[in-house]
Amino acid sequence: MNDAKSIANEPQSSLQALVSTVDLGLGALKPKGACWYCNAPLDNVRRFCNKECAEDYRTEEETFRQA
Numbered sequence: 001m002n003d004a005k006s007i008a009n010e011p012q013s014s015l016q017a018l019v020s021t022v023d024l025g026l027g028a029l030k031p032k033g034a035c036w037y038c039n040a041p042l043d044n045v046r047r048f049c050n051k052e053c054a055e056d057y058r059t060e061e062e063t064f065r066q067a
């Protein structure tokens with residue numbers, strides 16, 4: 001019976017995934033007109049061209065912090 005409930009929650013969890021990008025500490029980065037990870041030209045609102053770049057940037061940040 002819980003299965004039907006988890007399917008109903010599916011759209012919310014993908015929204016949560018988008019929100020968590022901000023929660024990861026990336027919200028502190030200022031848009032600079034280019035992707036912070038691969039430097040691809042962007043508009044002045046976005047910080048990364050896609051989610052992969054955001055995640056890779058974060059992964060590298062964590063690697064630097066641990067080193």
Ligand SMILES: [Zn+2]
Nearest residue numbers: 035038049053
């Ligand atoms: Zn990028």
